[in-house]
Amino acid sequence: MKLRKVTAASAAVLSLALAATACGSGKKDDSDGGKAGSTGGGKITIGIKIDQPGIGLQTPDGKYTGFDVDVATYIAKELGYKESDIVFKETKSADRETAISRGDVKFIAASYSINDERLQKVDFAGPYLLAHQDVLVRADDDSIKKPEDLNNKKLCSVTGSTSAKNVKEKLAPKAQLQEYGGYSQCLTGLQSKVIDALTTDDSILAGYAAQDAFKGKFKLAGFKLSNENYGIGLKKGDAELKKKINAALEKMVKDGSWDKAVTANFGPANYKNEQAPKIGDIK
Known part of the structure; x- marks a missing residue:
């Protein structure tokens, strides 16, 4: 009889503890890293480049800078995340589609041209920047016009x-x-x-040329050899x-x-950027 009373009391204590635990955790589980579930709350993992000055760069002190970083941060805040909730993850060009399909990242902002x-394989939001293949030359070189x-x-x-x-x-x-x-x-x-010259997207060239060193x-030649619409890569079918x-x-x-982000990241190179493209006009 005494044993039954002790068991019943223990069960009651356990029940109360479980109820308290359930009521005390009002925050979304952060374990998914922003890879699944509804937006807002928890952490969000975003794919970027970390070796392209002006676009996406991880500085020696561990900070992230660049136009794509600014765009990604703005988007994350609009989705309901604080800046401290953002986890930036390097996604190299060859790994971008895999990172999205595998769920390693919520979305990618990494000079990701739509084609x-x-x-x-993936869906794109945007485009958010129209870049062009161009050529960078020395500032005092007038032989390449x-x-x-x-x-x-x-x-x-x-x-x-493929640029060169x-x-x-x-x-x-x-x-x-x-x-x-x-x-x-x-x-x-x-x-x-x-x-004598370096060629790739003008946005990337401008980012390098804008470095203090x-x-x-250097100067951009302004050739506009191709159109590169940068988009935000995300999982195919995620319409919401x-x-x-x-x-x-x-x-x-x-x-x-x-405009502020363009000026801050590309301005020192006298980058003559196009106006912001029409959002949602994926060609």
Whole structure:
């Protein structure tokens, strides 16, 4: 009889403890890293580049800077997250579709050009920036005024990039291609006159040229060799998230935050950016 009383009392205590635990936790579980469930609350993991100054860069002190970082932060806040809830994750170009489909990130803002091949695998919100393939030259070099002037010039791009090959195949067949492991190496070569020009998206070029170490040393040629619409990559079929991100981008443009971010990240390179593209007009 005594044993039954003790057991009943223990059960009552356990029941009260469980009820208190259930009532005391009003915050969403953070364990999903923002990868699943409704937006707002908890943490959100966002894919970015961490090695592109002006676009997405992780500084030595661990901070993240760049236009894409500013855009991603604005979107996250509009989705209901505080800045302290944002977890930035490096997503290299070759890994972006996999990171989205696997759920490693909620969305990606990483100089992610929208094209038909990618639209088969992921959805895009935006576009939020219209970039163009361009050429960066030394500020005092007036010998390259049109794409054809790249003939017999040493043209640099990173290994595996199609940018330099596009120039050589379509515009300047006699250009001497130089492929380096990174854009920083191309810039060093350009500064020392080992390289005559560097080609990739103008937004990326402007970001590098805007660094304190390079201010005033380089200029964009303004060739506009291609159109690159940057979009926010997200899981295919997530119409609700796409709608919310587009609404956030529209607000960012309307309230002037978009222009402010462009000026802050690209301004020092005299980047003549296009106006903000029409949000939701995916071509």
